[in-house]
Amino acid sequence: MINLEQLSNLHQTYPLQTYSITSVISSALCIGAGGSSGSLADKPIVRNSEGNLLIPASQLKGRLRHECEKIARGLKWPICYAPNPQSMCPQRVGLTETCEHKFKREEYKISGIDKRYHCLICQIFGNPSLPSHVTFDDLICTEEIDNIPEVLRSGVTINRRRCTVEERKLYLLETSPANTQLRFTGNIHLFNAPVFTGVLILAGLRHINALGGSKSAGLGWLHWELPNLPLEPTIWDFLAKGSVQ
Ligand SMILES: [Zn+2]
Numbered sequence: 001m002i003n004l005e006q007l008s009n010l011h012q013t014y015p016l017q018t019y020s021i022t023s024v025i026s027s028a029l030c031i032g033a034g035g036s037s038g039s040l041a042d043k044p045i046v047r048n049s050e051g052n053l054l055i056p057a058s059q060l061k062g063r064l065r066h067e068c069e070k071i072a073r074g075l076k077w078p079i080c081y082a083p084n085p086q087s088m089c090p091q092r093v094g095l096t097e098t099c100e101h102k103f104k105r106e107e108y109k110i111s112g113i114d115k116r117y118h119c120l121i122c123q124i125f126g127n128p129s130l131p132s133h134v135t136f137d138d139l140i141c142t143e144e145i146d147n148i149p150e151v152l153r154s155g156v157t158i159n160r161r162r163c164t165v166e167e168r169k170l171y172l173l174e175t176s177p178a179n180t181q182l183r184f185t186g187n188i189h190l191f192n193a194p195v196f197t198g199v200l201i202l203a204g205l206r207h208i209n210a211l212g213g214s215k216s217a218g219l220g221w222l223h224w225e226l227p228n229l230p231l232e233p234t235i236w237d238f239l240a241k242g243s244v245q
Pocket of ligand 1 (some may be wrong): 012079080081087089118120121122123127
Protein backbone atom coordinates (compact mmCIF):
# COMPACT_ATOMS: atom_id res chain seq x y z
CA MET A 1 0.00 0.00 0.00
CA ILE A 2 1.35 3.38 -0.96
CA ASN A 3 0.39 6.47 0.99
CA LEU A 4 0.71 10.13 0.17
CA GLU A 5 3.61 10.56 2.55
CA GLN A 6 5.60 8.07 0.53
CA LEU A 7 4.63 9.84 -2.66
CA SER A 8 6.39 12.94 -1.43
CA ASN A 9 9.56 10.85 -1.61
CA LEU A 10 9.17 9.36 -5.06
CA HIS A 11 12.57 7.90 -5.41
CA GLN A 12 13.19 5.14 -2.91
CA THR A 13 10.01 3.29 -2.30
CA TYR A 14 10.79 -0.01 -4.02
CA PRO A 15 14.20 -1.37 -2.93
CA LEU A 16 13.84 -4.32 -5.32
CA GLN A 17 10.90 -5.65 -7.28
CA THR A 18 10.72 -8.20 -10.04
CA TYR A 19 7.88 -8.66 -12.53
CA SER A 20 7.61 -11.73 -14.70
CA ILE A 21 6.21 -10.85 -18.10
CA THR A 22 5.25 -13.03 -21.07
CA SER A 23 4.62 -12.04 -24.65
CA VAL A 24 2.54 -14.40 -26.76
CA ILE A 25 3.30 -14.05 -30.47
CA SER A 26 0.17 -14.24 -32.61
CA SER A 27 1.89 -14.12 -35.99
CA ALA A 28 5.46 -14.97 -36.98
CA LEU A 29 8.26 -13.09 -35.25
CA CYS A 30 11.20 -11.60 -37.12
CA ILE A 31 13.80 -10.19 -34.74
CA GLY A 32 16.96 -10.65 -36.67
CA ALA A 33 20.68 -10.38 -36.15
CA GLY A 34 22.81 -9.83 -39.23
CA GLY A 35 25.82 -12.05 -39.71
CA SER A 36 24.88 -15.04 -37.55
CA SER A 37 26.03 -18.32 -38.96
CA GLY A 38 24.27 -21.64 -39.44
CA SER A 39 21.31 -20.37 -41.43
CA LEU A 40 20.62 -19.71 -45.08
CA ALA A 41 18.83 -16.51 -44.16
CA ASP A 42 20.34 -13.07 -44.78
CA LYS A 43 18.75 -12.05 -41.49
CA PRO A 44 18.57 -15.02 -39.12
CA ILE A 45 16.41 -14.80 -36.00
CA VAL A 46 18.16 -14.08 -32.68
CA ARG A 47 18.90 -17.05 -30.43
CA ASN A 48 20.76 -17.53 -27.17
CA SER A 49 23.71 -19.91 -26.73
CA GLU A 50 21.33 -22.85 -26.14
CA GLY A 51 19.54 -22.16 -29.40
CA ASN A 52 16.33 -20.75 -27.87
CA LEU A 53 14.62 -17.96 -29.77
CA LEU A 54 14.64 -14.69 -27.88
CA ILE A 55 13.49 -11.09 -27.86
CA PRO A 56 16.55 -9.04 -26.83
CA ALA A 57 16.22 -7.00 -23.65
CA SER A 58 17.71 -3.94 -25.36
CA GLN A 59 14.99 -3.93 -28.01
CA LEU A 60 12.24 -4.30 -25.43
CA LYS A 61 13.67 -1.57 -23.21
CA GLY A 62 14.03 0.93 -26.06
CA ARG A 63 10.52 0.32 -27.28
CA LEU A 64 9.05 0.46 -23.78
CA ARG A 65 10.78 3.75 -23.02
CA HIS A 66 9.22 5.19 -26.15
CA GLU A 67 5.73 3.99 -25.16
CA CYS A 68 6.11 5.33 -21.59
CA GLU A 69 7.21 8.68 -23.02
CA LYS A 70 4.03 8.85 -25.09
CA ILE A 71 1.84 8.04 -22.07
CA ALA A 72 3.60 10.61 -19.86
CA ARG A 73 3.33 13.30 -22.56
CA GLY A 74 -0.34 12.41 -22.93
CA LEU A 75 -0.72 13.11 -19.21
CA LYS A 76 0.91 16.52 -19.88
CA TRP A 77 4.27 15.83 -18.21
CA PRO A 78 7.16 17.59 -19.96
CA ILE A 79 9.43 14.80 -21.25
CA CYS A 80 12.86 15.12 -22.86
CA TYR A 81 13.78 13.69 -26.26
CA ALA A 82 15.67 10.36 -26.25
CA PRO A 83 17.85 8.78 -27.55
CA ASN A 84 20.18 11.70 -28.42
CA PRO A 85 22.10 12.28 -25.14
CA GLN A 86 22.22 16.05 -25.72
CA SER A 87 18.49 16.41 -26.06
CA MET A 88 17.85 14.29 -22.97
CA CYS A 89 17.77 15.46 -19.36
CA PRO A 90 19.54 17.18 -17.76
CA GLN A 91 20.92 19.04 -20.83
CA ARG A 92 17.84 19.25 -23.06
CA VAL A 93 19.68 21.16 -25.77
CA GLY A 94 17.35 22.76 -28.31
CA LEU A 95 14.35 23.40 -26.08
CA THR A 96 12.89 26.88 -26.02
CA GLU A 97 13.09 28.80 -22.75
CA THR A 98 9.36 28.33 -22.17
CA CYS A 99 9.61 24.55 -22.63
CA GLU A 100 12.74 24.33 -20.49
CA HIS A 101 10.98 26.25 -17.72
CA LYS A 102 8.33 23.51 -17.54
CA PHE A 103 10.99 21.00 -16.43
CA LYS A 104 11.82 23.05 -13.33
CA ARG A 105 9.28 21.42 -11.05
CA GLU A 106 9.45 19.77 -7.65
CA GLU A 107 8.79 16.22 -8.94
CA TYR A 108 11.84 16.48 -11.24
CA LYS A 109 14.34 17.12 -8.45
CA ILE A 110 16.40 14.09 -7.47
CA SER A 111 17.41 14.40 -3.85
CA GLY A 112 21.02 13.61 -3.07
CA ILE A 113 22.20 13.09 -6.66
CA ASP A 114 22.41 16.46 -8.33
CA LYS A 115 20.64 19.77 -8.39
CA ARG A 116 19.44 19.45 -11.96
CA TYR A 117 16.02 18.35 -13.13
CA HIS A 118 15.20 14.95 -14.58
CA CYS A 119 11.85 14.10 -16.19
CA LEU A 120 9.70 11.17 -15.05
CA ILE A 121 10.96 8.92 -17.83
CA CYS A 122 14.64 9.63 -17.11
CA GLN A 123 13.97 8.88 -13.45
CA ILE A 124 12.92 5.38 -14.51
CA PHE A 125 15.07 4.57 -17.55
CA GLY A 126 18.07 6.81 -16.84
CA ASN A 127 20.09 9.19 -18.98
CA PRO A 128 23.79 9.97 -19.42
CA SER A 129 24.01 11.38 -15.88
CA LEU A 130 21.40 9.28 -14.08
CA PRO A 131 21.48 5.48 -13.70
CA SER A 132 18.52 3.43 -14.87
CA HIS A 133 16.36 1.98 -12.11
CA VAL A 134 14.99 -0.76 -14.29
CA THR A 135 16.74 -3.68 -15.98
CA PHE A 136 15.30 -6.19 -18.40
CA ASP A 137 16.05 -9.84 -19.11
CA ASP A 138 15.93 -11.16 -22.65
CA LEU A 139 12.52 -12.74 -23.21
CA ILE A 140 13.23 -16.40 -23.93
CA CYS A 141 10.97 -18.67 -25.94
CA THR A 142 9.65 -21.44 -23.69
CA GLU A 143 8.97 -23.90 -26.52
CA GLU A 144 11.36 -26.86 -27.00
CA ILE A 145 13.91 -26.01 -29.69
CA ASP A 146 13.20 -29.24 -31.58
CA ASN A 147 9.56 -28.24 -31.97
CA ILE A 148 10.42 -25.01 -33.80
CA PRO A 149 11.26 -25.53 -37.46
CA GLU A 150 13.37 -22.98 -39.33
CA VAL A 151 11.06 -20.81 -41.44
CA LEU A 152 12.43 -18.70 -44.27
CA ARG A 153 10.50 -15.93 -45.98
CA SER A 154 11.68 -14.42 -49.19
CA GLY A 155 11.40 -10.75 -49.94
CA VAL A 156 12.56 -8.27 -52.54
CA THR A 157 13.62 -4.67 -52.22
CA ILE A 158 11.20 -2.27 -53.89
CA ASN A 159 12.37 0.95 -55.50
CA ARG A 160 9.64 3.28 -54.25
CA ARG A 161 10.42 6.05 -56.73
CA ARG A 162 10.25 3.82 -59.79
CA CYS A 163 7.68 1.45 -58.23
CA THR A 164 9.63 -1.52 -59.45
CA VAL A 165 11.59 -4.35 -57.94
CA GLU A 166 15.30 -3.70 -57.56
CA GLU A 167 17.47 -6.13 -59.45
CA ARG A 168 19.57 -8.63 -57.49
CA LYS A 169 17.81 -7.66 -54.24
CA LEU A 170 16.13 -10.92 -53.30
CA TYR A 171 16.64 -11.65 -49.60
CA LEU A 172 15.63 -14.31 -47.09
CA LEU A 173 14.36 -13.59 -43.58
CA GLU A 174 14.19 -16.20 -40.86
CA THR A 175 11.06 -15.99 -38.74
CA SER A 176 9.45 -18.07 -36.04
CA PRO A 177 6.67 -20.35 -37.32
CA ALA A 178 3.40 -18.48 -37.89
CA ASN A 179 0.30 -18.75 -35.71
CA THR A 180 1.83 -21.04 -33.12
CA GLN A 181 1.24 -18.73 -30.13
CA LEU A 182 4.89 -18.99 -29.07
CA ARG A 183 5.46 -17.67 -25.55
CA PHE A 184 8.50 -15.55 -24.65
CA THR A 185 9.11 -15.04 -20.94
CA GLY A 186 11.50 -12.96 -18.85
CA ASN A 187 11.74 -10.61 -15.89
CA ILE A 188 11.80 -6.88 -15.37
CA HIS A 189 13.76 -5.80 -12.29
CA LEU A 190 13.11 -2.51 -10.50
CA PHE A 191 15.79 -1.29 -8.15
CA ASN A 192 15.17 1.77 -5.96
CA ALA A 193 12.70 2.88 -8.58
CA PRO A 194 10.24 5.77 -8.15
CA VAL A 195 6.81 4.63 -6.95
CA PHE A 196 5.13 5.31 -10.29
CA THR A 197 7.49 2.97 -12.19
CA GLY A 198 5.46 -0.25 -11.99
CA VAL A 199 2.17 1.17 -13.23
CA LEU A 200 3.78 3.22 -16.00
CA ILE A 201 5.83 0.30 -17.28
CA LEU A 202 2.90 -2.10 -17.31
CA ALA A 203 0.74 0.52 -19.05
CA GLY A 204 3.55 1.02 -21.61
CA LEU A 205 3.81 -2.72 -22.28
CA ARG A 206 0.11 -2.84 -23.09
CA HIS A 207 0.77 -0.32 -25.87
CA ILE A 208 3.28 -2.61 -27.58
CA ASN A 209 1.23 -4.67 -30.03
CA ALA A 210 4.08 -5.80 -32.25
CA LEU A 211 7.85 -6.24 -32.08
CA GLY A 212 10.62 -6.88 -34.56
CA GLY A 213 10.86 -6.27 -38.29
CA SER A 214 8.29 -6.38 -41.09
CA LYS A 215 5.41 -5.36 -38.81
CA SER A 216 3.58 -3.80 -41.73
CA ALA A 217 3.75 -7.20 -43.44
CA GLY A 218 1.96 -8.68 -40.44
CA LEU A 219 4.95 -10.10 -38.57
CA GLY A 220 5.61 -9.84 -34.85
CA TRP A 221 2.08 -9.21 -33.58
CA LEU A 222 1.66 -10.15 -29.96
CA HIS A 223 -0.25 -9.81 -26.74
CA TRP A 224 1.01 -9.74 -23.15
CA GLU A 225 0.46 -11.70 -20.00
CA LEU A 226 1.37 -9.25 -17.24
CA PRO A 227 1.27 -9.40 -13.44
CA ASN A 228 -1.87 -8.02 -11.85
CA LEU A 229 -0.63 -5.10 -9.83
CA PRO A 230 -3.01 -3.85 -7.14
CA LEU A 231 -4.73 -0.71 -8.37
CA GLU A 232 -2.95 2.20 -6.67
CA PRO A 233 -5.28 5.23 -6.93
CA THR A 234 -2.75 7.54 -5.27
CA ILE A 235 -0.17 6.78 -7.98
CA TRP A 236 -2.64 7.34 -10.80
CA ASP A 237 -3.78 10.55 -9.11
CA PHE A 238 -0.14 11.64 -9.04
CA LEU A 239 0.41 10.71 -12.71
CA ALA A 240 -2.73 12.57 -13.72
CA LYS A 241 -1.27 15.83 -12.42
CA GLY A 242 1.26 16.35 -15.19
CA SER A 243 -0.16 19.74 -16.07
CA VAL A 244 -0.26 20.96 -12.45
CA GLN A 245 2.94 22.76 -11.62
ZN1 LIG B 1 14.25 13.22 -19.35
